[in-house]
Amino acid sequence: MDTTLLENRYNTLAEGNCCLSCGGAVNYAAVSEGEICVDLGSGRGTDVLRMAGQTGRGGFVYGVDIADSMLEKARINAEKLGITNVQFLKSELSAIPIPGGIVDLVISNCTINHAQDKQEVWNEIFRMLKKGGRFVISDIYSLDEVPETCRNDSQAVAECWGGAVPKDKYLEMIRNAGFENIRILEESDPYGKGSIEVASFTVAGTTPKDCVCCGS
Numbered sequence: 001m002d003t004t005l006l007e008n009r010y011n012t013l014a015e016g017n018c019c020l021s022c023g024g025a026v027n028y029a030a031v032s033e034g035e036i037c038v039d040l041g042s043g044r045g046t047d048v049l050r051m052a053g054q055t056g057r058g059g060f061v062y063g064v065d066i067a068d069s070m071l072e073k074a075r076i077n078a079e080k081l082g083i084t085n086v087q088f089l090k091s092e093l094s095a096i097p098i099p100g101g102i103v104d105l106v107i108s109n110c111t112i113n114h115a116q117d118k119q120e121v122w123n124e125i126f127r128m129l130k131k132g133g134r135f136v137i138s139d140i141y142s143l144d145e146v147p148e149t150c151r152n153d154s155q156a157v158a159e160c161w162g163g164a165v166p167k168d169k170y171l172e173m174i175r176n177a178g179f180e181n182i183r184i185l186e187e188s189d190p191y192g193k194g195s196i197e198v199a200s201f202t203v204a205g206t207t208p209k210d211c212v213c214c215g216s
């Protein structure tokens with residue numbers, strides 16, 4: 001699918017002050033000093049900068065986003081605040097330029113619904129995390145399957161609803177990636193978005209501490 005509409009939408013929104021998120025993943029993240037964290041779809045960098053304060057200089061936070069204006073805004077905000085233990089990377093979520101097995105925490109707010117192949121994104125999250133690492137992710141899900149015409153409509157996907165999937169499918173992708181301790185931390189009542197019904201939720205989980213297959 002052509003992502004030009006999505007990038008244009010977020011490049012325009014970067015200039016405003018409106019809230020972009022559908023949940024409060026960072027509020028549940030319990031960031032500790034020295035941790036390595038990643039925010040997928042970091043937007044203007046608000047959550048990255050907050051986590052960078054919590055990790056202290058012994059930790060590091062990566063923001064990942066596809067929209068140039070969002071990345072620029074985030075870098076300017078970091079510079080204004082003198083925060084140096086952060087890096088904002090331009091990347092799709094399906095192939096993130098962060099080495100595997102080095103990350104303690106991945107958060108994301110209202111972003112994964114945009115991705116065309118969400119299983120790939122969950123596999124990437126699993127790949128980046130250390131053993132026993134965790135994710136806390138807010139997103140939307142659809143109450144029913146989204147009709148194919150909407151799923152293939154790049155405007156509907158850019159507007160955070162065309163790419164939504166039902167909750168059971170969402171949780172299945174997380175399980176398929178290999179996560180355990182998967183739990184829903186908060187969930188909204190259903191509401192209308194575009195031409196469908198959705199709900200927002202925040203979900204958390206961990207990677208296994210030990211590899212059962214090799215005993216390491």
Ligand SMILES: C[S@@+](CC[C@H](N)C(=O)[O-])C[C@H]1O[C@@H](n2cnc3c(N)ncnc32)[C@H](O)[C@@H]1O
Nearest residue numbers: 010020021041043065066067092093109111114
């Ligand atoms: C709804 S905004 C949320 C921004 C931020 N997390 C917040 O809570 O304010 C979604 C962000 O994800 C980015 N994004 C959407 N799809 C993406 C993709 N496939 N790869 C990387 N970034 C993406 C957008 O550019 C935008 O900045």
